[in-house]
Amino acid sequence: MDNRISLHKLEVFCAVVEQGGVGRAAAHLYVSQPVVSGHIRSLEERLGVELFHRVGQRMELTDAGRATYQWSRDTLHSGNELDRELAGITGGTTGAVAVATSMTVGSYLLPPILTDFVVANPGARIAAHVFDPNQIWEAITSGLCDLAVPIAPRIPYGRGLTGELVGHQDLVLTSAPDAVDVGDGGIPVSELARLPFVSTPRTSIRRDIEDMAFAELGITDRKVIIEFGHPEAIKHAVRAGLGVALLFRASVAADLATGSLQEIPLADARPRLPVFVVWRADKRLSALQRTLITVIRDALNL
Template identity: 30%
Template sequence: MKLPDFEAWAVFASVVEHRSFSGAADALGVSKATVSKAISRLEARLGTTLFHRTSRRLTLTDSGRGLAERAQRILSEGTEAEEAALDAAKAPAGTVRIAASVTFGAKMVAPVLADFMKLYPDIRIDLTLSDGFVDIVGDGIDVAVRIAELPDSSLRARRVAPVSVYVVGAPAYFKKHGRPLHPADLATHACFAYTHAANPDTWRFRRAGGEEAAVRIDGPLRSDSGDAMLPALRAGLGIGILPDFIVGDDLAAGRLESVLDDWSLGAGALHLVTPPGTLRPARVEAVIDYLAERLRAGCGAAGGRLPPDAGGTRPAPENP
């Protein structure tokens, strides 16, 4: 069997990406004639025309469109394979793009990265903190730090640790309004909605034995930031659901108290999510291994209760 013309496939992918023979030639460091010959060679082998060529315009044929994604995959995987082999022979270097939620990123990820950069001075970190939607693939993110119950997807995810989450309010609030003893009781309380949750107005609970409860909540505050809820919670204005890394100090100091501790809010956890693909550069692997070890120690909870999408970063649109 004759081997595929991998060089021609890679050239084809580059022409598609740069939308011209000359652009592909510049990107690949070869002559325009070399690009043209590779495309002609591939077309002859496949028995089909890949491009409509005019003096002003270059467009894909139907056959070309059907093969473009596969060609780009061949080029991408070949590039990744070479990069991985080269990285293995030298110290990790280059830029790693990381995304995390604002609060968790500032409190947990940034201090860890400071230590990481001391160990790996040739690796540059591009850290994006946002509580909004992050398209991991579309935005070119190498590692997303996600606190969520992950849906199925083509993205790769490494589970790091559970994250404890609490239903909390101020002692003054509970003194005035009473402590909810069952999730259904929350329907009569002032509850703050976290708007980045999949269903911010419905809180779902489970507990040992299989009992489940869903309650429609309402209250005077809605926010896309857990930190922004703290002043109103401390002031005794309502009840919220927040993770340990936001309310841990308040719980320890007695400014807030947790209720419904025998109920669980889901099976989510802290994950490190990366784009699809079996090969990753050594610099990305180094970041993932280091974050996993340090964040696991930082989260270190025996068990976690987690509302969906508490972490702020989400996969590409193929997921919710």
């Protein structure tokens, strides 16, 4: 193998794989198709293997191509991680941090924290990536992101990860205003089974978390009327009176404040889940990354 392989060729190769062809990769990279094809031919020559073979009109990776793609992704992610680490070797006020998070945390909980952090530290570059919950851990182990901030029952330490508990998020039962009579002290958990629910799809990790929370309250069978994959869609259905929903407080705080939704207090329970900051166990955190962890912890008032 010729060791004179540029990172740019690896970027072009990965773009062809991820965009699904030379034409789409060229458009994505804002270059011509012959330029992309030239990089692929050059990479094949320097590696001494064929990376693609044609199946009809499609280009598919060869076995060597699949191995090269994994190596290319790891190399590019490691390079980006090094760039962020070098940028952060300071007093903790400048540099870069890539954060992996889920839809609810990335949409409602983190934005004000990260925004205030950059206002206070103008030299900081923050990139928040929203993933499906089951993809967050891979983003950390691969080096794509430096930190993860998930709401999760636990950290999967067996995957080479470490972290710390930085706070909790209450799960709030909500309904349309006056749709449910909550009385003076809320409703007992035993009443939940009779209520219609708006929830996330049964195949989602978020639904697993919700079902687990209900199971801990002794509710294993409930009536789900409609399912949506985003909290805003769930809230729309709740406001329309289709049912109640169990949502993280961060995602409904504004709605409760304006009165477009009402909270249904539970008289005998307080369901909530921990919020963690997670990173790869063998990763050397930069000063800026350590500073951000402290800021997130303080903001969540653990």
